[in-house]
Amino acid sequence: MIKEDCIFCKIANGQIPCNFVYETDEIVAFDDLNPQAPIHTLIIPKMHFETLEDINDIKLLGKLMLAVKEVAKIKNAKNGYRTIINTKKEAGQEVFHMHIHLLAGRPMLWPPG
Numbered sequence: 001m002i003k004e005d006c007i008f009c010k011i012a013n014g015q016i017p018c019n020f021v022y023e024t025d026e027i028v029a030f031d032d033l034n035p036q037a038p039i040h041t042l043i044i045p046k047m048h049f050e051t052l053e054d055i056n057d058i059k060l061l062g063k064l065m066l067a068v069k070e071v072a073k074i075k076n077a078k079n080g081y082r083t084i085i086n087t088k089k090e091a092g093q094e095v096f097h098m099h100i101h102l103l104a105g106r107p108m109l110w111p112p113g
């Protein structure tokens with residue numbers, strides 16, 4: 001399902017032009033508009049799910065995690081990378097189409113803000 005007013009649905013389904021870093025029939029990855037690290041790519045399902053809480057398909061969840069590893073390879077994040085899934089408002093989610101952030105290319109701090 002695609003949600004009409006969802007920016008990531010529009011990107012995933014070609015209504016907004018975007019260079020995909022990675023694409024399968026169910027998943028796409030593209031660079032974040034406002035990168036927080038030298039490498040900052042978003043991995044998303046093409047289908048609309050508001051948050052991680054709304055995905056119960058373990059195959060899709062597995063494919064998303066495998067996609068993270070593929071994107072890390074494509075981006076040559078060989079020294080390591082951080083993955084983040086902001087889930088709901090308090091966690092900082094701003095775009096309500098589930099996405100995984102992949103950040104790399106600089107040392108990461110812990111704990112995160």
Ligand code: AMP
Pocket residue numbers: 007031032033034035042085086092093094095096
């Ligand atoms: P979150 O706060 O986890 O919901 O992250 C949303 C992310 O989407 C932010 O890092 C934004 O910079 C990014 N973003 C918003 N609109 C776009 C867009 N059109 N293309 C690429 N990234 C976007």
Ligand code: ZN
Pocket residue numbers: 002003006007008009010047048049096097
């Ligand atoms: Zn969507």
